[in-house]
Amino acid sequence: MPSNRMKKTLRILTALFPLLLSAPHALAHALYVFAQYDGQTVTGKxxxxxxxxxxxxxxxxxxxxENQPLITGKTDNRGYFHFPxxxxxxxxxxxxxxGEEGHRAAVVADRITATPNTPTQASDESLLLLREDIAQLRDKIYLHDILGGIGYIVGIAGIAAWLSARKLRKGR
Structure with missing residues (x-):
């Protein structure tokens, strides 16, 4: 039969659970940026x-x-930016x-060089698309990340339960 203390703790956790789910930080998302510089233009997404x-x-x-901006601007509707x-x-x-709601991201722009005998703009655009794909794969949240987070939570709860049970056994 559960003790009064355990019942009280269970009631508090049950009351707090909906608040945790409705917290705005639970729905937060991160802002990412990647950029490249070819000597004439800074581009990125x-x-x-x-x-x-x-x-x-x-x-x-x-x-x-340094803290003084060389150039400032905005991204377009698709999140891209191009600054000469x-x-x-x-x-x-x-x-x-x-970004919105206080999101901020910073990155050092990758320096790229034009290869001879290729149209510069076409190679820059294809390189930008390739870098975009790599960045999105790196920054995407995968199922194993979610399961790993759940595993950490269950593990910490298990350690807490073990310590609590150990404390109860010593008290007898």
Missing amino acids: SYYSDMTPAAETYVEVLRHG LVVEPKVALKVVVE
């Missing part, structure tokens, strides 16, 4: 963890390690995207 584009979000490009920018060849550029 910003998107949320559910793979929806971060449309019309604020973007700034700055030298890595010419800086010294060895400078690393940092791209910062600020």
